Amino acid sequence: xxxxxxxxxxxxxxxxxxxxxxxxxxxxxxxxxxxxxxxxxxxxxxxxxxxxxxxxxxxxxxxxxxxxxxxxxxxxxxxxxxxxxxxxxxxxxxxxxxxxxxxxxxxxxxxxxxxxxxxxxxxxxxxxxxxxxxxxxxxxxxxxxxxxxxxxxxxxxxxxxxxxxxxxxx
Amino acid sequence: xxxxxxxxxxxxxxxxxxxxxxxxxxxxxxxxxxxxxxxxx
Numbered sequence: 001x002x003x004x005x006x007x008x009x010x011x012x013x014x015x016x017x018x019x020x021x022x023x024x025x026x027x028x029x030x031x032x033x034x035x036x037x038x039x040x041x042x043x044x045x046x047x048x049x050x051x052x053x054x055x056x057x058x059x060x061x062x063x064x065x066x067x068x069x070x071x072x073x074x075x076x077x078x079x080x081x082x083x084x085x086x087x088x089x090x091x092x093x094x095x096x097x098x099x100x101x102x103x104x105x106x107x108x109x110x111x112x113x114x115x116x117x118x119x120x121x122x123x124x125x126x127x128x129x130x131x132x133x134x135x136x137x138x139x140x141x142x143x144x145x146x147x148x149x150x151x152x153x154x155x156x157x158x159x160x161x162x163x164x165x166x167x168x169x170x
Numbered sequence: 171x172x173x174x175x176x177x178x179x180x181x182x183x184x185x186x187x188x189x190x191x192x193x194x195x196x197x198x199x200x201x202x203x204x205x206x207x208x209x210x211x
Contacts, residue, residue, distance in 0.1 A: 010192040044179035045190040047198050114185060147173070148180040
């Protein structure tokens, strides 16, 4: 059973272990870290209050197996608060991937975080996802990635074309 | 912050950046932002 004492540090290794555990348990097909924490992999650190784990469901029904996933993680000792799972006090959201986000999971970069194998969305996919959402903060994220990340322009153009997306005008 | 400094921070190892995010969260919780106009003016 996992230790779920609140942590002073950001318990990312525990979050990644929990996602790997879902894979081992056969509840998901694949997963990757997305959202703000994935962006921070490429840009300067900024404040964020949760982690987004995108997963490719094995269960292709409407619920994408989310109830079974949350039940499994609760049985491991993690708590549920609303739509979030609390991993040592840090909120984590498990989101079923489809379309662009499914491609982002499949093509994510493999990393090792404090000895835990993980996958993180590529910068080009984070830009494309932000372009597809289009809120003010997504535009700011695009700007930040364009300035600070070493983007592969041909990969980015390919993703944007495939998903019929355009970058916002700055 | 200057662009060069931001670029330097962006190049730090991921684990180091995550430690900084945790510090930022602690600071934000210790010193929450107050609305500039508390009475909605």
